[in-house]
Amino acid sequence: MITRNLRIENDKMSWEQQYAASFRNPTDLLTWLGIDIGTISDAIDTDSEFPLRVPHAFASRMLHGNPDDPLLRQVLPLKNERIPVSGFSNDPLDEENYTVGNGIIKKYQGRALLIATGACAIHCRYCFRRHYPYADESLTREQISTMISELRRMGDLDEVILSGGDPLSLSDSRLEELLDALATLPKLRRLRLHTRLPIVLPDRVTGRLATMLGQFPTEVVCVMHANHPNELDDQVAAAMHRLRVENVTLLNQSVLLNRINNDSDTIELLCKKGFEMGVLSYYLHQLDPVSGTHAFAVGDAEANEIHAELLTRLPGYLVPKLVREQAGALSKTPL
Missing domain, CATH: 3.20.20.70 (Aldolase class I)
Incomplete structure (x- = not known):
């Protein structure tokens, strides 16, 4: 698989500036990756209490156009997270x-x-x-x-x-x-x-x-x-x-x-x-x-x-x- 070079010019930005410039909106991230939201089977949660945050440096390693990219799946908020499931709690480690x-x-x-x-x-x-x-x-x-x-x-x-x-x-x-x-x-x-x-x-x-x-x-x-x-x-x-x-x-x-x-x-x-x-x-x-x-x-x-x-x-x-x-x-x- 070939990863599209999506890097920003990090050499001109401090780590603090890169931190501040992180993706905060799922639609912006998917658009940047060339992914049609309609191709994602699970509904995207744009109003999660645990909102999306992804630095460009990490997003640049995601595969362009692939909604099942393993790095993208780690960070993309989906509405199914709101479904209560037995055995899952807010503080399972007490x-x-x-x-x-x-x-x-x-x-x-x-x-x-x-x-x-x-x-x-x-x-x-x-x-x-x-x-x-x-x-x-x-x-x-x-x-x-x-x-x-x-x-x-x-x-x-x-x-x-x-x-x-x-x-x-x-x-x-x-x-x-x-x-x-x-x-x-x-x-x-x-x-x-x-x-x-x-x-x-x-x-x-x-x-x-x-x-x-x-x-x-x-x-x-x-x-x-x-x-x-x-x-x-x-x-x-x-x-x-x-x-x-x-x-x-x-x-x-x-x-x-x-x-x-x-x-x-x-x-x-x-x-x-x-x-x-x-x-x-x-x-x-x-x-x-x-x-x-x-x-x-x-x-x-x-x-x-x-x-x-x-x-x-x-x-x-x-x-x-x-x-x-x-x-x-x-x-x-x-x-």
Whole structure:
């Protein structure tokens, strides 16, 4: 398949300008891709409470004229998301009960997760936090001191995870302020960032950002989120290189998604292509049953079949762990 070159002149735009120029209207995105709305069998939701947001850098990797493009399907809001389905809820992981305030979620021993911001450069339709009350819990500049005090009281804490939204939606200066505060935690041994921005808007990995992470006083791990090999292009490879030069450990986690990556060929290529960029496969998640995401669900039998096939095709270090996250469990649950 040939991808039409739809890139904007990103070299003349900062990552912040690219972020601001993201597609926000489904009709605009489909028109830009040369797709007739009438060819899409499911009705498009132009008034979703979780509206479309897609950077041009990510949209440029979608196949022109193809309404079933696997990248497009990840972001296009459809009216069937509004259908209530048994077993799907707004907070299936029960994160509300693990939220201790000041943007902190404490679920696992030795680790605390910080909602650094509610903002993200892309709105993935399967997002497990699409209903999260960010307005109540998002970390602000005024909360940093209180948050650090709360973290100091956690005697078992040796790893902090920055999540969101997406922590790299913060400006370099805001992120630096947060990292400087975290660096004062005496027992901290690892800093982890869960981020999709280096994949969907690779220019976010500025030289300043890479240096900032490289100079952090503990080990730094960036967990990327790519679901399909078409998401990985030369710009993403360049962003990964900038991080690797600073000795940042790079991992990738994916979600198994119906009609997007639920076949062993796709996941195999994703793992190989990521490794060529210095990114090691980490988790292959079963979908979190969040309201509005039922169309992406893949059965456990099919998931196990795909994973078994990957074990025969890939060396062990390239095979992601097939897992599910369950409310109340002390760790991810292997399938």
